[in-house]
Amino acid sequence: MTLQKIGLIVTKIVLKPLPAKLFHIVLLSIFLTIPCSGAWAQEVPAKGVAVPKPQQPDSTRVTLTPVELPESTDSLTLAETDSLTRVKTDSLKPKKSSGLDAVVKMKAKDYRKLDQRKKTATLYNEAEIYYKDIELKAGIIIMDYSKNEVFAGRIKDSLGNYSQYPYFKQGNNIVEADSIHFNTVTKKARVWNSRSDQGEFRVIAEMTKKENDSVYFLKNAKFTTSKNIDNPEYYFKARKIKLVPGKKVVVGFTNLVVADVPTPVAIPWAFFPMSQEAASGLIFPTYGDSNSQGFYLQNGGWYFALGDYYDLALTGDYYTNGSYGLRAQSSYAVRYKFSGNVNLRFENIIQSERGLPDYQRARNYMIQWSHSQDSKNNPNSRFSASVNMGSSQYYRQSLNMANVGAGLNNTLQSSVSYSKTFQTVPQVNMSLTATHSQNTNTQSINMTLPTLQASVDRIYPFASDDEPKKGIIKNINLQYNLRGENRIQTYDSLFFKPQMFRDARAGVQHSIPLSTNFKVFKFFSVSASTSYQETWVFDTERRTYNAARDTVLISTDKGFDAFRTYNFSSSIGTTIYGTFNFGEDKKIQAIRHVMRPAVSYTYTPSFDQYWDTYQLDAAGNYGEYTRFNGGLFGAPGQSYSNNIGLALNNTFEAKVRNDDEDSADAEPKKVMLLNNLNLSTSYNMAADSLAWSPVRITGGTTFFKDKLNLNFGTTLDPYAIDNAGRRIDTYNINNGGSLFRMTSANVTLNYSITSEDGKSGQGKNEDSQTARNGGRTDDLFGTATDLGDSRNSMFDEDDTNEKPKKGKGGFYNAELPWDLRLAYSLTYSNAKRENKISSSSIMLSGNVDITPRWKMGFSSGYDFVQKGVTFTQLRFERDLLSWRMDFNWVPFGDNTYWGFFIGIKSSVLSDIKYDKRQVPDRTLGN
Template sequence: MYKNSIKPLQRNLFYIVFLTIFLTFGNTITHAQDGKPKTESFPAKNQTTTPETKEEKPLTEVDTIKIDTLKKKKPLLESKIKRKAEDYEKLDQKKKQITLYNKAEVYYEDIELKSGIIVIDYQKNEVYAGRIKDSTGKYTQLPVFKQGSNVIEPDSIRFNFKTKKALVWNSRTDQGEFKVKAAITKKENDSVYFMKGARFTTSEDVENPEYYFITDRVKMVPGKKVVVGFTNMVIADVPTPIALPFAFFPITETSKSGIIIPTYNDSALRGFSLQNGGYYFALSDYYDLAVLGDYYTNGSYGFRFQSSYAKKYRFNGNLNLRFENLVTSERGYPDYSKARIYNIQWSHSKDGKSNPNSRFSASVNLGSSTYFRQSLNQINAGSELNNTLSSSISYSKTFNSVPQVNISLTASHQQNTNTEAISMTLPTLQASVDRIFPFAKGDGLKKGIIQNINLQYNLRGENRISTFDSLFFKPQMFRDAKLGFQHSIPLSTNFKLFKHFSASSSINYNEVWAFKTIRRSYSDSQNKIIDTEVQGFDAFRTYSFSTGIGTTIYGTFNFGDKKRIQAIRHVMRPNISYGYTPSFSKYYDTYDPDGSGTIRKDYTRFEGGNFGVPGRNMSNNVSFTLNNTFEAKVTDRDSTKTEPKKIMLLNNLNMSTSYDITADSLRWSPMRISGGTQLFQQKMNVNFAATLDPYAINNSGQRINTWNIDNGGSLFRMTSANMTVNYSFSSKDMDGNNEENTAGKRNGGREDDLFGTNADLSDRRKSQFGEDDEKDTTSKDSEFFKYELPWDMNLAYSITYSNNNREKRITGNSLMVSMNTDLTPKWKIGVSTGYDFVQNGVTYTQLRFERDLLSWRMDFNWVPFGTNANWGFFIGIKSGVLSDIKWDKRSLPDRALR
């Protein structure tokens, strides 16, 4: 009777316990058996309490329960499972499954799974996720499986929580720049995936890519590498002959060393070639190195070393060393020649926050004067047309003493690529002590002429070298160096006169040290004048005095509030200054120019020094300057605005001249007039200048001490004049978008592309139009033509007039223009050209075309005529990981070796 009644209870108890555990599955941690239970002591029934102590004395009990010696079992799951769904969660006890439907989500350890439907099989420790159909019958809510940083978007997935293995159908995942889709993917463990029927691409649309690589066998280690078997390239769903028996693609967030595949080319001048091949060294997280080389079958070759370095909040920079050995024709032919050219570029900048009291910077561009005209790996019109190269390396230190002391060391370089003359300072030392006010009060207030007296100390030392390309860094270059120091102590003050005038006065003491002077004499044996260098310390000292007074005058012309132009404001700043420098003829000697002894000429032994020579003639000048600005107050076209708008008519209109009191003739210097303004919402810059001479000239073109008006001319004779107009505008300006054009300096220092764009043959993936690879993903591919074409235009006009000798001739008159536009959302065209109205010829001209092929870029640029005539065509993948998949064909300009 007892057994029969307890059986149903046992069966029901099993299901009750099972359901209790299961329904809490994912929210609790289950164990096979509890540990040792807690023991409690209960007092005995017979207790005695004494009146003195009032204490209970329980009888001692012995716990007879033994400690459980069974080992603790490992739980089924090592962490909690969190789940949710929008429509329902269905429990099937028979199949031991939980079904989550519509926007289902499951979280387990570092695994996230989102899908339309998710089925959890808690008996097999597996989960299945797949798509669901919407009301139209279309599949939606594809699974998204995420483990750590690795994300897979398949059609369906089956995953085992215990073994961490998975089977995925039609998976989609991003690995670095690659987007991978595979028919079947097997997840072996946390770090290895095997794929079958896979295709990978760098296209944004993995479902309909414009190109992809297809392979049947793939092994992928996320974040590290992809290894594939036989691979075939497919373009627009058409297989191509491009195939590889196997391939290895490193995938990493950090740089890796590797081989750089060269580009094949051919030219009639130097034969076949391999360009820009080499090796990339990922040396550390802070710097790298790329070694590139070129080889031509006629014997020409080149090397380049490129390195970039950076440390956050400290410094950053890059270094580029280039060398080319150029051979023209063949040995034995009359036009055979060889030349070696090189170029060094270094840029370094220091973060000012790392050490505010010291600064170091470098901007170096030096090398052969003919490098940009002859290089086989550079087509840079801006650098080729620019006839100067300059460099500067400087270090400065500030000492926060009282007064403050500043010290700097600078190495500079100036090079004329036409004359091949080079001027360098190695180095320049500069030191200065901040202003000292010896008569100022202790509270720091400085009032009046005495309290404003201040002095400074400045030191400048130069080791100057003048040489040529052929002697650069040769011993003679250093033997011809000139060393000198200049000390200057300016003493000045400023004060007010009659409340409206500002006056200033200064006395300047100057001392120059030289370590090499000259002695000039006539040589009878050579029958000419020779300069003999004299080694040793020598010095000269000069001083000067100057004072000036100026004021500001405001004038307003009102025309009425109802007028379009309500008022014009004129601001004048006149200034009169006086300067006196005595004669320092004591530093001058004489020499005999012809050896006869009858004629003596003056010279100073300090000629050719770094800091000039002492003045032989006394200077006693009065200078006049007048600066003007004109503003207008106009009625705003916007009727909703009540306040008038201010516009600038002339930013500046300056006039200056001087009068020499001690001169015996031609005391007035020519008057210089200059001005400038901005028009059309500051898009057009207009600058002009002219020189007006009050004196006449004779038939030889020399100035004479006769007023030009007394010689039958006008009051002033215009000897020269020039005007420049620069106008930059675009379709954005017409739309009211006044965003500043932030195009980089791509052409030898110019911010525009009036000289065309630079073609760096080592990396042709970059756009000619200076744009990033980021595209507007909101634009529709079906939009073939835009009603409003985006465009931009740069205009530069320059005219120069010369009349020094009554020639009345326009010596320069040219117009340059650069235009870029988008014919369609994917087609861009541009042109840079100009016309010289004096020479009656077209200036440097470049045509450029570009087609955005989504993951690819195709461009064509053409210089149709001139000494730099060339063309180039490029098509290739934008992504850096597949940058070697390209076709680059071009004709290089004829490089005439000198």
């Protein structure tokens, strides 16, 4: 008994002097050690005798009670625990245990309670535990370190409502639930009412069983792409789910539920890949029927994830009448180097049946390639490509695209170029370019394969590099430019056929411009230049008279030939400022007028040495021609000219009192009255008649805070015309008319506005196909519909994520945001006394938010000359949160069309949709 009492006394003496924080650490060290079969006290140093464990209860035993601890984070390891629970002279070695092998951090707002008998630790209110890659937060956390188990649950607030739901994170996997029970050793867990994100899916399950780090089993689960997981607008309900995070989801019998109403749409089982990396897979087609091609399967194929830098999608269409389409699309990118995409399309379109009079067949293709290089990759060399070439009727006849904006555009253009800069002295620049231009109306094609350009940087022969370039002599500079072309002119039907290459023409032009500039009388800027050009050709023309046929034969001679030309030009100009002050007490305080007059002179001699004569007919009449006719860089001129050019540029600004500011000292505002008002004409001193050129006047300005743009132009001819409409060498005023005769005039007006003051409505149609084809990026010609890509929406991403503002409700909208665009064009023609308006049309487009989730748009116009409505389109779209629904309708015209679409926005479930449309009636060419 004596030894026992002494041992107890020793134990108490050792515990009492410990600081409060150390006392807590000792208690927590018990939790962090796997349960042991016994406990040890410290020895009495003086005797060195171990104190035996008591066999009977002791009334003086210390009882643990909940203790309020400060908000702090404790980090303990086994090494620290050992140093606090025993000293080096301990005669009893502890049993080897499988304790925690990493730092554990714990925190709770109210208290942390340690029960040594039950071997549990309780953290209450805003409890948090961090262990390895595990992060756990909850209202209450109970850790049973005898079983290596952790329980996390909710707590009730003062109103009796549950709060602080458990939050569990391991690696990238996050789970929110009502309660969580897991084992820290086996990694197994049970979760009630779990909520987690798996890629684009959000999953909520009644019961979740975590088998290990990579496999979960879910019971009575709902999965959706809705952002509101507690009250989703739709979900798929599955009885059983096997989930491998980041890899796959396998579900049993599943049916679709919309607004908590089960639908008959169900599947017996399904597999969803959840890989974070791109994976190859099947692209499901869309089923439907068309006007004249029968039933179809569209946009079905296979997606190939070829690597981290590029991919490939092969899709196709098939119609029951034999029509089909094939497409290949690939995107590639290497960060900080280059990026691009390739799009190849081919369609074989058949109408009616072979042998019937209305049978038609067309083969259309489209080749698109876009490549851009990062400017930081190589500043001295650059490669870029923008290819848009194909059949002239592709956009008008395609069965997989309704793109009126691209169809109305008459030009397809392409360019592929490589440029390099040689850092020499002087610097040398070189570029190699292949271009393509195609008129879809005439089906003519112009190509350069390739164009070579080279230039030597400007050289100042009479001034050193670091010397200021002042005066006539020191400002003299020269350059060298080289341009070589291999040009092909052909038609759509001959594209890439042998005849196309036989008709190619080639040529090279060298030019050396020499120029200088200086000032005279301080206020006048003078520039003078001369240019020498040498042109090499490889095909020349020869004309001979055939007496037997009484006709002129034109033949082509192959071989090298060249001609040389030169010219001289100079100009003088200045700037004149004029200000008209009306007083600071006036609304318009002043008007500023800036004039920039310029006079130029150009001399071009005659190059008669390159002209020959040939017999025109049997009567002995002769004509003149040059063998360089039809050259790539023109032909040498036979007549010389001495032209004097006159130009005047005007700008008008007003200084207006600023009534918007409260302060009387507010600065006045500058208002642009006319951005520019330009007048230009010329006089040829070498001409024996019609020496004056028509006067051209152009101008432009803006109104209403730059919302309205106005541009105008007119051509005034000083000469009269005869009854045949030809210009005669008689001034119009001397022929009984006015000083000038207006031969043409044009006015364009563009106006855009939104319901938000100070902003312009820009439209939201950024369809890449329309932009690539050179069409308008706004929606004045409607929005394009790519049947293989339903991602285009009238809503911005900010619109769909935006919370309702004041005055906006779910079923009505008090503010009704809107935007409007207007374009008007007028052209007047009077070159031959026709005195008529050749074109006058107005185009309108706009969008309005009926509710925060409903948008309506329209595009239309009216032609005042043809007296008819232009292309008209009506658009309706409903944002259904996780779904999108739209309806497009072209009610009349050559492009009559309607289409309805409803589907899930998420790319994972993009195949869950309903798509019905009636494409325009196609008229195929032969």
